[in-house]
Amino acid sequence: MSRFLFPRWSNAFLPLVILLGAIAPLYVGLFVAYGFSPKTLEAGYMPTQPVSYSHAIHAGKLGIDCRYCHTSVEKASFAAVPATQTCMNCHTQIHRESPLLEKVRSSYETGMPIEWIKVHKLADYAYFNHSAHVVRGVGCVECHGRVDQMTVVYRVAPLSMGWCLECHRNPTNRIRPPSMVTQMAWDQNKEMTEAQRVELQNLNNIHPNDNCSTCHR
């Protein structure tokens, strides 16, 4: 019985196998780091809402302040999704027969709330407080992106713990004068100098905590 001999050309595989062996951990590492990061898995969530409400028209084109609808944002932990009444402040008159507003009208008549889909859902063990951030001058745009340009709202930020901590550990470039929080086009990094931002941080005494218990109770 003749012994099996690898053909001579199979020698070329040896460097190839070594090369692949060296690259493979790097490849797998990068795949896990990028593929499994919250930015990939969680950001970019854009559900289809029951009513095709456009922030781009209301907040962008018309320039209605965020707080006209999200009234509780400066006082409560949550930025309230408005009552149907708020829609009907205007829509009893404007576009009052529009088929797009059918669900709003029926909600107004029956008292059944419109079941909007939550886009920015945090893990249940994290306790975020809108008022604490808004009152101290963290602009809406820092976490929600340019909502005033979104026809359909989607999640810009990963809302992961690492992402929260990034700002909690270095807030200087992410805070603005509290009077500008809802101005989405306004950018503190363009309108203010580095020195001014540091001054603002000291003035408003912004030294965010990064203890576990700050967010996890």
Place this chain on the structure above:
Amino acid sequence: MPRIFIFVGLILLLCLLLPPAIIARVRSTPNSNLPIHIIQDMAFQSKYKTQAVNPLFADHNTMRPPVINAVARGETYLDAHLYDGVIDGQWANVLPSQIKMDFATLRRGQERFNIYCSVCHGISGGGNGIVNQRAMELVANTNGPVNGTVWVQAKNLVHDELVTVQPMGQLFNTITYGIRNMAGYGSQIPTEDRWAIAAYVKALQRSQNALPSDVPAGTKVSGNAGPTPTHVQLSNATVNSFTNPATSIAEVK
């Protein structure tokens, strides 16, 4: 080496490019797929959070409205001045004692006015806010009003006599309960803020009807006010004229 090995090898290498391409696409395009939460821990607990849907109740609301006729502490609504703007059956022309007439209140009023009122009534109170403009545009559409839009020009708060003669309490009442086509803002704006807005509207009326004699002697005033202001300046003089409510209302009228 047989060709097939090279061929398969190259295909396998190309396949390695596929996962990064998919990841890059997922990261760059928003879509309606639910976020994937790999390590669940206690991320989704069986509890109901603010404004959550709750199938246990007929209206699917987790947050329950108060029982009918229930009265919350401190919300008896017996103070007609504070809650309705009325003193002894007459419109109040002063702020209720709970709210101080000062610069802070007027500033607050200005900010709240710009959020809630200016959309229709305009930043300067002239009645040409952005929603008003949009509605007029829809009504004036050449093929008839769009989607049955009806609109009555928003009131000019600073020049229309119907409004300028109104005492502060009446303004407050209108903000709270609405009037004609305007919805009430009682549920959207807290009581203190509604009073602050009413006071600010008075200040706006005063400033929009200012006379040359109001300008302190020696102050230079440029000829043209320019385009519609996007931000109305509150001066100390305006505020001071309101710090004594007894005289200020008469002055404003």
